[in-house]
Amino acid sequence: MKKRLAANLQEMTPYNEVPANRWIRFVDTQLGVSYKEHRHRWGEFIYVFQGTLEIKVAGISYVVPPSYAIWLPPYTEHGSLNWGEMSHSVFYIEQQDCMHMPNNTCILMTTPLIRALLQHLRQNPPDFPLTEENRHLLLVLSEQLKHADVIDSYLPTTSHTALAELLDYLQAHPACTDSLAELADRVHMTEKTLTRYSQKELGMSLHEWKQRMKLMHAIKMLEQGCTVESIALSVGYSTPTAFINMFKKRMHYSPNQFRQLVQA
Template identity: 30%
Template sequence: MADLTLDRALVDTSDGPILFVAAGRAQSAEFDLGPHHHSRGQLFGSLKGLLSVGIESGVWVVPAIHAVWLPPHHVHSARSHGPFNGWSAFIAEAACESLPKSPCTIRVSGLLREAVLRASTWPLEPLGGVREHVAAVILDEIRNLPVETFGLPLPKEPRLQRIAQALIDDPADERDLAQWADWGALSTRTLSRRFVVETGFNFTTWRQRARLMRALELLAAGKPVTSIGIELGYSTTTAFINLFRRTFGETPAVYRERLQLGPVVTEPSDLTDA
C-alpha cells in the first residue's frame, strides 16, 4: 500500500493527482479530530467500526455500510467510537463540480469499496490508463449512489449532547428518562422537550435509532443476530428483529447478506486527517 501521509499541505492543494486515497490499519484507540476543512472534496467511511461526523447543520453517526461526502471547504469534525478501520478519498476541487454540492451520507456499494481500496495502493502521481478509469468509477459512484436518510442527529445543547454521547457509547444502557435527566443535571421535562426540538425525535425513538445504528455496525462485522439483540439490551431477540424489520423493511439476517463487506486493510497508513 502506498505511504500516504495526509498532512495539511497535501489535502489543501490542487496539485498532484485528481484523486488519492488512504486506507488505514485497524486501531483500538479512538481518534477525535476538531473542526477543520480542506480545499479538496472528501469521501470517507469505515471498513469496521462506528464514526461520527460533525458539520454545521448537525452530527451524523455513520456505520460501516455508509460513507460521508464533504464538498471542498466544508468545516467538519470526526470521531471514532471504539476500534476503527477506515479510509478517505480526497478529490481535487475542479473534479468536484458534478458531485453533490452539500454534505451527505451515501450507501457504500461493493464497487465503490473495491475501487477505493484499489486506489489506496497508488503512488501520488498523475493518473493514467487503468488508474484513470478506476478514479472515474469512484466519481461516478459518489455522483449516483443513493443518499441515505437514516441518521442519528445529535443535540447541540451540552447537557443533552453528553447524554446522547453516553448512549452512543453504550446503547444497551437501560436507564430511563428520569434517570438520564438526573445524570445530566436537568429536569425530565426539559430533557423530553429539548430532545424533540434539537433532534426531531422523542427520547425513546432516538434511543431506538441509536441502538439500530450500532446494530448495523455489528451486522457488518458478522456478529450473530442473537448476540446483537442481547448486546444492545433488547428483552428478546424477537423484539430486536421486529423493530429492525419495521425500520428497514427486512430482517437483520437478510440485511447482513446484502452488506458484502470488502477485506479489512491491515497495512499501515495515516488516516489522522479525516
C-alpha cells in the same frame, strides 16, 4: 470513557497532497487517532469499512458507522477522531469536479455498486501515475456518488442540557425499554415537551434516535464477534428475529452478512 482514552490518542498530520483530480487512499489504524481542524480545496468522500468515525464541522459532531460515508465539500473546516481500531477510505475530488455533490456536509448511505467499487479499489489500491483503468474506476465512483442517499446526521447530538443528559443515559443503557412518558419524567419534562425538543434539536423523533443508537451498538458488538442472540438482548430486543429484521431494514444486510462485509 473518552476522557480515559484521550491520553492514548495519536495526533496525525492532515493529508495535504493530492496527485490527481480524483484520488483515493485507504487508512487502517490500530489506536485512537485525531486530526486537528483543517480544510482543503478539494471535496472528501470518507467511507468507513470498520469502526466508527467522528468528524466535527462547525461545532456539529457527525458520527459515521460502517458502510456509511460522510461528504465534506471543498474548503470545509473539519477535525476528526476515532477512539480505536478503524479502517476507512478517503476519496478526494477537485473542486471543479464536485458540481454533482451536495453543497453541505452530510452523511451518505452508499449503494451496492459504490461499496463494490470501494472494495475492489481497497484490494487493488491505485498508484501514481494512475493507469487508464484506475482513472476510469475513480470517474465511475465519482459519478455514482450522486445516487447515494443523503442523511443530515446519522446520530446527532445536542447542547440542550436535559436532552443531552437523556441521550447519554440511553447510550449507556441501549436495552432500555422505558416508555416516552418514563423517559420524559427522567428529565422532568412532559411527553409533549420531550417530543418537541427531540424534533427541534435532533431533527428526528426520540424513537428514531434510539433505533440508530441501538444499531451502532449492534455494529460494534458484531465487530467484536458477539453472537446475534446476545446482541439482540443487549440492545433491547426480546427475540433475535425482531433484531435481524430491524438490522436488515436499516443496513440492507443481515447481521452475519454485515459481519462478513466488514471483515473482508
